[in-house]
Every structure is written in structure tokens, then in C-alpha cells.
Amino acid sequence: MSRVESITKPLAMTGTTTPEARVATLEAQLKEAIVEIAELRARDALKTQFLANISHDLRTPLTAVITHGEILRDGILGDLSPRQMESVRGIINGGRQLLNQVGEILTYARGAANQLTIVPTRFGIREVLDQISTLNAPLVKKKRLTLVIDAEPDLPPVMADREKIAHVLANLLGNAIEFTPTGGRVWVRASRASLEKSEQIASVLVEVGDTGVGIAAEHHDLIFREFAQVDATPSRPHHGTGLGLTIARKLVELHGGRIWVESELGSGSRFYFMVPFEQTD
Amino acid sequence: MQGHVLVVEDSELVASALSVLLESAGHRVSIAGSVAEALALSPAEPRSLVLLDLTLPDGDGLALVDPLRALRWNNVVALTGHDDPDTRARCISGGCVDVLVKPVPARELVSKVATWLG
Numbered sequence: 001m002s003r004v005e006s007i008t009k010p011l012a013m014t015g016t017t018t019p020e021a022r023v024a025t026l027e028a029q030l031k032e033a034i035v036e037i038a039e040l041r042a043r044d045a046l047k048t049q050f051l052a053n054i055s056h057d058l059r060t061p062l063t064a065v066i067t068h069g070e071i072l073r074d075g076i077l078g079d080l081s082p083r084q085m086e087s088v089r090g091i092i093n094g095g096r097q098l099l100n101q102v103g104e105i106l107t108y109a110r111g112a113a114n115q116l117t118i119v120p121t122r123f124g125i126r127e128v129l130d131q132i133s134t135l136n137a138p139l140v141k142k143k144r145l146t147l148v149i150d151a152e153p154d155l156p157p158v159m160a161d162r163e164k165i166a167h168v169l170a171n172l173l174g175n176a177i178e179f180t181p182t183g184g185r186v187w188v189r190a191s192r193a194s195l196e197k198s199e200q201i202a203s204v205l206v207e208v209g210d211t212g213v214g215i216a217a218e219h220h221d222l223i224f225r226e227f228a229q230v231d232a233t234p235s236r237p238h239h240g241t242g243l244g245l246t247i248a249r250k251l252v253e254l255h256g257g258r259i260w261v262e263s264e265l266g267s268g269s270r271f272y273f274m275v276p277f278e279q280t281d
Numbered sequence: 282m283q284g285h286v287l288v289v290e291d292s293e294l295v296a297s298a299l300s301v302l303l304e305s306a307g308h309r310v311s312i313a314g315s316v317a318e319a320l321a322l323s324p325a326e327p328r329s330l331v332l333l334d335l336t337l338p339d340g341d342g343l344a345l346v347d348p349l350r351a352l353r354w355n356n357v358v359a360l361t362g363h364d365d366p367d368t369r370a371r372c373i374s375g376g377c378v379d380v381l382v383k384p385v386p387a388r389e390l391v392s393k394v395a396t397w398l399g
């Protein structure tokens with residue numbers, strides 16, 4: 001039995017006779033467990049820091065690759081033939097995609113190390129919805145999806161970190177598009193709601209829904225965990241970091257809000273998140 | 282408007298990509314790979330601009346803003362890999378005229394450099 005197992009499994013009582021001896025054994029095991037947990041925590045923190053450092057450092061060579069690609073694409077060194085152009089675009093797109101994935105890892109690692117801070121400004125949620133839908137328009141078109149954006153009229157502006165709310169929306173909408181087969185429907189709705197904690201807190205409720213593949217109930221918790229994907233086999237049709245929802249949850253919780261999913265296998269998904277209109281403290 | 286651009290950047294890969302880009306746009310480009318190299322420079326000519334990386338092997342890039350000013354390199358733009366609001370605020374209060382996050386799209390950088398060189 002490894003030391004980790006000895007912490008999590010029920011303690012064996014074999015060989016002990018007197019209650020005092022048993023207590024002594026338990027106390028010794030407890031002390032060992034406490035030391036072990038502290039060690040694991042320290043190692044976990046080291047790995048998180050490593051992840052943050054390495055993902056930051058990866059951006060440097062990527063910057064060089066993308067910049068050189070753009071120099072060629074933009075004809076700065078002369079015109080390219082159509083085939084050369086196609087190839088150079090491939091380099092840039094690959095580089096940009098890699099940069100995004102590295103950025104997600106960096107955000108995740110910062111979140112895990114509690115290095116993310118909320119910088120609230122006042123803005124209309126509608127603007128952010130429009131911005132995200134514009135960014136996703138090419139993909140929506142390519143998959144022949146219908147995307148509907150709908151915000152309740154007279155929705156008051158929110159006091160929140162605009163970039164982070166946009167990030168949450170981008171991850172949810174990105175998933176909705178990704179996991180919805182050609183010809184399906186995807187929607188984003190914003191409305192007023194109240195978050196129940198000790199008291200009712202006026203909040204904005206955002207729903208990102210799709211008519212896609214859906215998620216079985218037993219996976220509803222799993223998908224919010226780091227690196228988790230419902231189909232994580234190497235031959236899976238979809239490639240991602242498995243961090244999108246973990247990051248979304250972290251960013252929503254930093255705002256004092258919450259995020260959840262309603263879905264069944266085969267009948268689409270609806271992701272919801274709620275964020276208070278005002279950031280207290 | 283063409284001028285002299287000083288790229289303070291410790292990554293040779295990034296520095297050379299930037300110099301290909303900016304030289305093609307007609308600018309003269311100098312590269313400094315560290316705080317020490319930047320401090321050894323001669324005073325700036327009339328139309329000049331600094332693109333400043335923040336994490337340099339021998340110190341914080343922002344510590345260069347004032348000494349570079351003394352050499353009449355007045356136009357300093359931070360070019361950083363950190364895209365968080367704290368970094369942005371630190372650059373602006375440190376005297377940078379703008380903050381760009383790497384990688385800046387090639388065309389955008391060329392047009393911004395032309396604007397700053399005024």
C-alpha cells in the first residue's frame with residue numbers, strides 16, 4: 001500500500017491489542033498523513049508554477065513563428081504564389097491556435113495558483129454577446145449553424161471584469177459550436193435573475209444552449225474538472241485541452257457567481273452562469 | 282514616417298522577426314538584448330522609438346525608461362508577453378506611451394510604429 005493509499009483507505013487495526021496501543025498507532029498514522037499531505041500540496045504548487053512559467057515561455061518562440069508568417073503573408077518581402085500563400089496561412093493559423101491553447105493553460109495555472117484578479121468596469125452584457133458572436137461568425141457559417149443572440153431589453157449594465165466575462169462566454173459558445181453537428185442551432189440568452197446565497201442578489205443570468213450531442217448526467221460534474229473530457233481516448237474526434245470549463249467556472253466564481261449545466265445525451269446542452277450586477281468587497 | 286527603432290528584447294528569435302518587419306517598412310533598427318546593452322547606447326536621433334520587452338536577463342525593462350529618456354529616447358512602447366491588466370497599468374505609470382501584447386499582428390505593428398514616429 002502506498003503512503004497515499006494509507007491516508008485514504010480505512011486504517012487497518014490488525015495486531016493491536018490495547019486501546020492505548022491503537023490510539024498510539026492512529027496518532028502516528030495521522031501525523032504521517034499530515035506530513036504527506038503537506039508534501040503533496042507543496043509539489044502540486046510547484047507543478048502549477050512550472051505550468052505557468054513554461055506556458056508563458058512558450059509564447060516567445062510562437063511570437064517569432066507567427067510574426068515571420070505574417071511578414072510573408074502580407075507581402076512585405078514580395079508577392080507569394082497562391083500555393084505559397086496557402087502554406088503560409090497554415091503556419092499562421094497553426095501558430096495562433098497553439099498560442100490560444102498555451103494561453104488557456106496559462107490562465108488555468110494562474111487560476112489554480114490564485115493569481116487571477118478581477119478588474120471590474122461597468123459595461124452592457126449585450127455588447128459582449130455581440131462581440132463574441134462576431135468572433136465566432138466564420139465557424140458558425142462553416143458548420144451551417146443558426147446562432148441566435150438574445151438579451152432582455154433594459155438589462156442594466158453589470159460591474160464586472162469585461163475580459164473575463166468575455167472569456168467565459170467564448171469558452172461556452174466555442175464548446176456549443178464544437179459539439180453541435182452541422183445544421184444545428186446554438187443560442188445565447190441574457191436575462192435578469194437573482195442569485196441565492198444568504199440573501200437574494202440581483203444578477204445577470206446567461207444561457208448558452210445548443211442542439212448538439214449533449215452530456216450524460218453522470219458527466220455533469222466531471223466536465224468542470226481540469227483536463228476532463230467525456231471522450232478522452234487518443235482517437236477522440238475532438239482535441240482540446242479540457243480546460244475550457246474549468247477556466248469558465250474559476251472566472252465565474254471569482255465574480256461571486258455560479259455556473260452549471262442542464263443536458264442529456266442526444267438532446268443538446270444548456271450551460272448557465274449567473275454573475276451579480278454589482279461586485280461587493 | 283521612417284525613423285530609428287530600438288528593439289530591446291532578449292529573445293533573438295523575436296528580435297530578428299521584428300527587425301525583418303521594421304526594416305522592410307523602411308526603418309533603421311537597432312537591437313539591445315539586455316538592460317546593460319540598452320544603457321550602452323548613444324543618444325537618440327530626432328525620429329526614434331523604443332519597443333521595450335519587460336523581462337530582460339539582467340533586470341526589469343521598465344527600469345530603462347528613465348535612463349533611455351536621458352539619452353533622448355523619449356518614445357517608449359512596452360511590448361510584452363503578459364496580457365494582464367496589472368502589467369498594463371505598471372507600464373503606463375512607468376512612463377510608456379502604449380502597451381502592446383506579443384504577438385502584435387505584423388500589419389498593425391507597422392502602422393502603429395509609423396504613427397508613433399509621427
Ligand SMILES: Nc1ncnc2c1ncn2[C@@H]1O[C@H](COP(=O)(O)OP(=O)(O)O)[C@@H](O)[C@H]1O
Binds near residue numbers: 171175239246
Ligand atoms: N456544449 C457541449 N456539448 C456537449 N459536450 C460538451 C459541451 N461543452 C463541453 N462538453 C464536454 O465537456 C468536455 C470539457 O469541455 P472543456 O472544458 O471546454 O474542454 P475541451 O473543449 O478542451 O474538451 C468536452 O470535452 C466535452 O466532452
Ligand SMILES: [Mg+2]
Binds near residue numbers: 174175240244245
Ligand atoms: Mg472547450
